[in-house]
Amino acid sequence: xxxxxxxxxxxxxxxxxxxxxxxxxxxxxxxxxxxxxxxxxxxxxxxxxxxxxxxxxxxxxxxxxxxxxxxxxxxxxxxxxxxxxxxxxxxxxxxxxxxxxxxxxxxxxxxxxxxxxxxxxxxxxxxxxxxxxxxxxxxxxxxxxxxxxxxxxxxxxxxxxxxxxxxxxxxxxxxxxxxxxxxxxxxxxxxxxxxxxxxxxxxxxxxxxxxxxxxxxxxxxxxxxxxxxxxxxxxxxxxxxxxxxxxxxxxxxxxxxxxxxxxxxxxxxxxxxxxxxxxxxxxxxxxxxxxxxxxxxxxxxxxxxxxxxxxxxxxxxxxxxxxxxxxxxxxxxxxxxxxxxxxxxxxxxxxxxxxxxxxxxxxxxxxxxxxxxxxxxxxxxxx
Amino acid sequence: xxxxxxxxxxxxxxxxxxxxxxxxxxxxxxxxxxxxxxxxxxxxxxxxxxxxxxxxxxxxxxxxxxxxxxxxxxxxxxxxxxxxxxxxxxxxxxxxxxxxxxxxxxxxxxxxxxxxxxxxxxxxxxxxxxxxxxxxxxxxxxxxxxxxxxxxxxxxxxxxxxxxxxxxxxxxxxxxxxxxxxxxxxxxxxxxxxxxxxxxxxxxxxxxxxxxxxxxxxxxxxxxxxxxxxxxxxxxxxxxxxxxxxxxxxxxxxxxxxxxxxxxxxxxxxxxxxxxxx
Numbered sequence: 001x002x003x004x005x006x007x008x009x010x011x012x013x014x015x016x017x018x019x020x021x022x023x024x025x026x027x028x029x030x031x032x033x034x035x036x037x038x039x040x041x042x043x044x045x046x047x048x049x050x051x052x053x054x055x056x057x058x059x060x061x062x063x064x065x066x067x068x069x070x071x072x073x074x075x076x077x078x079x080x081x082x083x084x085x086x087x088x089x090x091x092x093x094x095x096x097x098x099x100x101x102x103x104x105x106x107x108x109x110x111x112x113x114x115x116x117x118x119x120x121x122x123x124x125x126x127x128x129x130x131x132x133x134x135x136x137x138x139x140x141x142x143x144x145x146x147x148x149x150x151x152x153x154x155x156x157x158x159x160x161x162x163x164x165x166x167x168x169x170x171x172x173x174x175x176x177x178x179x180x181x182x183x184x185x186x187x188x189x190x191x192x193x194x195x196x197x198x199x200x201x202x203x204x205x206x207x208x209x210x211x212x213x214x215x216x217x218x219x220x221x222x223x224x225x226x227x228x229x230x231x232x233x234x235x236x237x238x239x240x241x242x243x244x245x246x247x248x249x250x251x252x253x254x255x256x257x258x259x260x261x262x263x264x265x266x267x268x269x270x271x272x273x274x275x276x277x278x279x280x281x282x283x284x285x286x287x288x289x290x291x292x293x294x295x296x297x298x299x300x301x302x303x304x305x306x307x308x309x310x311x312x313x314x315x316x317x318x319x320x321x322x323x324x325x326x327x328x329x330x331x332x333x334x335x336x337x338x339x340x341x342x343x344x345x346x347x348x349x350x351x352x353x354x355x356x357x358x359x360x361x362x363x364x365x366x367x368x369x370x371x372x373x374x375x376x377x378x379x380x381x382x383x
Numbered sequence: 384x385x386x387x388x389x390x391x392x393x394x395x396x397x398x399x400x401x402x403x404x405x406x407x408x409x410x411x412x413x414x415x416x417x418x419x420x421x422x423x424x425x426x427x428x429x430x431x432x433x434x435x436x437x438x439x440x441x442x443x444x445x446x447x448x449x450x451x452x453x454x455x456x457x458x459x460x461x462x463x464x465x466x467x468x469x470x471x472x473x474x475x476x477x478x479x480x481x482x483x484x485x486x487x488x489x490x491x492x493x494x495x496x497x498x499x500x501x502x503x504x505x506x507x508x509x510x511x512x513x514x515x516x517x518x519x520x521x522x523x524x525x526x527x528x529x530x531x532x533x534x535x536x537x538x539x540x541x542x543x544x545x546x547x548x549x550x551x552x553x554x555x556x557x558x559x560x561x562x563x564x565x566x567x568x569x570x571x572x573x574x575x576x577x578x579x580x581x582x583x584x585x586x587x588x589x590x591x592x593x594x595x596x597x598x599x600x601x602x603x604x605x606x607x608x609x610x611x612x613x614x615x616x617x618x619x620x621x622x623x624x625x626x627x628x629x630x631x632x633x634x635x636x637x638x639x640x641x642x643x644x645x646x647x648x649x650x651x652x653x654x655x656x657x658x659x660x661x
Contacts, residue, residue, distance in 0.1 A: 009581055012463060016576035023575075050578030063578045
């Protein structure tokens with residue numbers, strides 16, 4: 001048993017990312033939330049930093065690191081802007097899909113620009129019929145005259161209106177038992193018929209764009225297929241399970257750290273009855289519970305990320321990390337908000353935004369109920 | 384044309400945590416517990432200046448500090464920003480050095496490493512803020528130097544032009560190389576340390592020299608070699624005290640002016656400004 005410790009390079013990396021975040025993100029986070037603006041102009045800057053391509057091998061223009069380092073980046077960014085955190089997290093879904101399932105040609109074509117942040121990635125899976133009824137998707141892909149023609153509507157898609165490169169899952173037929181065959185395609189920027197639709201007005205995680213993406217008679221060459229025909233379900237599921245939930249866990253670890261730090265700052269500065277409220281035991285209990293939840297979420301998240309980097313299956317571990325981190329972030333933000341009294345609901349303080357961001361994190365990558373089903377499933381089957 | 388460039392940096396307590404610094408009431412030492420040590424902020428402008436020269440003209444950037452062993456972390460950060468190698472001068476014998484002993488030790492360290500065409504420093508440290516080390520160091524090395532440089536331009540291998548910031552403008556100088564420039568915050572915007580930079584830094588050389596490794600006069604280093612010694616060190620009393628002035632309005636105003644003058648306020652210059660505006 002080794003005790004949990006980051007390497008010297010990981011600590012340096014965290015410091016470097018924190019410096020970037022405190023200069024470029026923290027001062028604008030409240031404004032992005034207020035205006036519901038996704039700061040796309042930051043993607044090339046995050047590219048220069050190595051953040052957008054953190055786990056992309058150096059040969060494709062990335063930093064050549066892993067998912068622990070990715071979680072560090074997402075935690076640091078989401079400490080101040082969980083909205084930008086989910087935009088980046090979703091960009092990484094597209095990166096992961098191409099990196100883990102793409103052909104050499106596809107990797108060379110797409111990864112350098114995605115790693116540089118000069119192109120933004122998206123992953124369009126969820127449909128109006130429901131996210132958890134995964135195989136019930138209605139979007140179709142049909143082979144006509146040597147091209148795949150895609151039709152359908154995706155909803156609740158992060159980066160819907162800002163993504164340049166979009167991965168789509170569609171039903172391309174039925175197998176011999178009559179079950180749907182799901183296939184994934186990479187859609188190039190400005191492909192005719194591939195358009196963003198309705199833009200959602202969200203409670204939290206503003207600063208990221210969420211909405212519909214439509215395909216109307218979208219023609220893609222067979223070379224745009226990601227993996228084999230029928231591999232779409234596996235590609236989407238593993239990417240969501242081990243990259244998507246990983247991202248949501250790290251984002252909420254960031255929110256939890258925000259709760260701890262903002263709570264401590266307020267408790268030390270707020271004077272009531274002639275002394276800081278931090279001297280009161282009731283306030284100390286709030287701080288202790290919040291710190292504990294932050295640490296627990298952090299341990300679950302980084303352990304799962306370490307497993308991912310070691311090549312160990314970690315879907316259940318990320319389900320636990322995601323469930324715990326998002327629910328704990330909701331509790332912590334509410335607790336610190338209460339602790340702050342009237343100040344807690346004033347938007348000059350970020351705690352209200354943290355609560356909205358934590359609440360909006362629950363459905364992303366599967367609700368808490370879905371995570372429980374995954375955890376129970378693997379536990380009951382003895383895994 | 385390429386340049387051999389050195390940058391002198393100093394690890395200082397993070398100024399954003401200065402409110403946590405306390406002075407021990409009995410032994411008068413400064414308590415820095417829990418306060419992170421960072422590269423002196425304006426020294427990052429010095430690193431940036433060196434990197435820009437290297438990127439434009441070619442060459443090598445060596446970053447050097449005289450500090451406790453923990454400064455290795457700060458040197459690694461400088462390497463991650465893009466410096467090529469780092470040198471740490473560390474020895475208990477260096478402890479307690481004033482600016483004279485510090486600049487002497489740095490000079491001997493630089494002589495040990497080799498010849499430099501250009502040396503960059505920040506204008507001042509965030510903790511001591513004496514601004515003495517740059518000029519003293521250049522004097523030990525017998526090279527040209529300029530302080531508070533807001534902008535500079537290399538004209539050829541032998542010469543550069545630099546602007547020294549003064550209160551109401553700047554003075555432009557031409558300097559023969561080798562030269563030392565102490566740069567101000569206006570000189571540039573230091574780059575961020577990138578993740579790729581962090582990964583490269585661990586493979587770059589970081590050399591440590593102790594007092595025995597350098598050609599030193601032992602009477603010139605550390606506390607013993609320091610001609611200046613701090614006297615008392617204390618926390619100023621910042622408490623506020625109310626005072627009532629009584630009498631006619633004219634009398635109160637006269638008393639008030641007298642008290643403000645006694646407190647060191649320059650009312651004449653304020654009056655001059657007020658008149659000027661009319």
